[in-house]
Amino acid sequence: MTFDPVMPGIVLAVAAATLLALRAVALLPAARAGRTSVARWAVTTVALLLLVLAAARPVTGSAAGERNAQRPQEGANIYFLVDRSSDSAIPDFGDAPRITAMRSDIEEVIRAHPDARFAIIGFAARPSIDWPLSADAWSLQPAVDALTPYPGIDSTEVNAAAAANILRYQLISAGQQFPQAENLVYYLGSGAGESTVPQGVFDTPRIDDGAVLGYGTGPGEARLREIAGQLGLPYVPRRDGAELPSDRAPESGTATATDPATAPQPTELYWVLTMLATALLLVEIYLTTRDLRRTRAVRRQAPS
Known part of the structure; x- marks a missing residue:
């Protein structure tokens, strides 16, 4: 044990x-x-x-x-930055709000990385750690289901980069604890197109992969592209029914500890x-x- x-x-x-x-x-x-x-x-x-x-x-x-001895080399650290502002309640994915599509995309990423560690950072005007970095994907599911827009926060007060500092410190901490693990970041948001407050800037350690996923169109899209540039990630506009692009596959001929066939499940x-x-x-x-x-x-x- x-x-x-x-x-x-x-x-x-x-x-x-x-x-x-x-x-x-x-x-x-x-x-x-x-x-x-x-x-x-x-x-x-x-x-x-x-x-x-x-x-x-x-x-x-x-x-x-x-498994415990190999933990620093196993899996990836995956961070979800989730826009929980009132923009996420806009029902432009069929009859469903944007946050529904965000949850579906998060679940798809989780399924694609069975041995990864996951963290959820929600934000609107300010950030909050909704799920600390953990490999317990089974208990993570209720936290994903509970992601809803924050009540009482006006769309003009949203900071699209509110999670910048928390993400930075999370990445630094993960680099010390899991020095050989990849760091993947998925930003899910609308870009705070109606915001009138100053917007933050992402200044983070190296990010290995991920994407900035944009929900909706309009003035927020330009800001999402800026965030993608700051994070060094591709910008992927999300559309109703569109498949989520997968991140890069491991190099051929290289055995990784994240392979479900080789990674023991405790x-x-x-x-x-x-x-x-x-x-x-x-x-x-x-x-x-x-x-x-x-x-x-x-x-x-x-x-x-």
């Missing part, structure tokens, strides 16, 4: 130590209250520790150790741990609710 934590191991270790210290403080009152309270203390403590362990993302399988265990923790916490919630109801009933029956 190996671990692929969602955050630095030292952070998880500090979190676990802090949690144990706090739970140790709560043990003495529980012990004074009797065995039932100690049992409930233990259930809650175990549930919280299971959540910390789930954050460490344990991975098992016959090839788990080999088994993620974090979801088992989170389900167990949830079940234990639900028991504690039920017992706490029951105790509160009993306390209120006693107070009502007590003579004034």
Whole structure:
């Protein structure tokens, strides 16, 4: 078994130590209250520790150790920069809004790279990391399905390059963690054609492949072409029903770790741990609710 934590191991270790210290403080009152309270203390403590362990993302399988050793050379780092402004709600892809076509294109890229790591950076006036860089494509799907236009942001306030700084730092971090992995960037947007605010500029480390995917036409298209030039990527206007162009294929005769036939698939265990923790916490919630109801009933029956 190996671990692929969602955050630095030292952070998880500090979190676990802090949690144990706090739970140790709560043990003495529980012990004074009797065995039932100690049992409930233990259930809650175990549930919280299971959540910390789930954050460490344990991975098992016959090839788990080999996969972990080769991780810096495996797969690609793929970043999706998704325009979640009100422009993405315009229904010019049949009767569907642009964000629907964006989600479909994202899913197609994910299917084409089964061993890659993915990140989603949404933006409108400001950026946000909607999904940190991770190889957990199974859990990524709900995050893709949840991509919708931000409410309450006027189209005149959109910065088409709002994700520039976050992307830059993400690429620098990935270069340190996965020095031999390729970095692919897919920008999906409309170009903020109605925006009246100053627009940012992309200044990033080397990007190996990807594309700037444009949805809709008009004044935003020129800005999308500028962004494509800044990123060093081709500009691809998207049309309803058009196929998404694939990125370049690996060189012939070169075996890569991203080949599904050669890359071993580990088994993620974090979801088992989170389900167990949830079940234990639900028991504690039920017992706490029951105790509160009993306390209120006693107070009502007590003579004034």
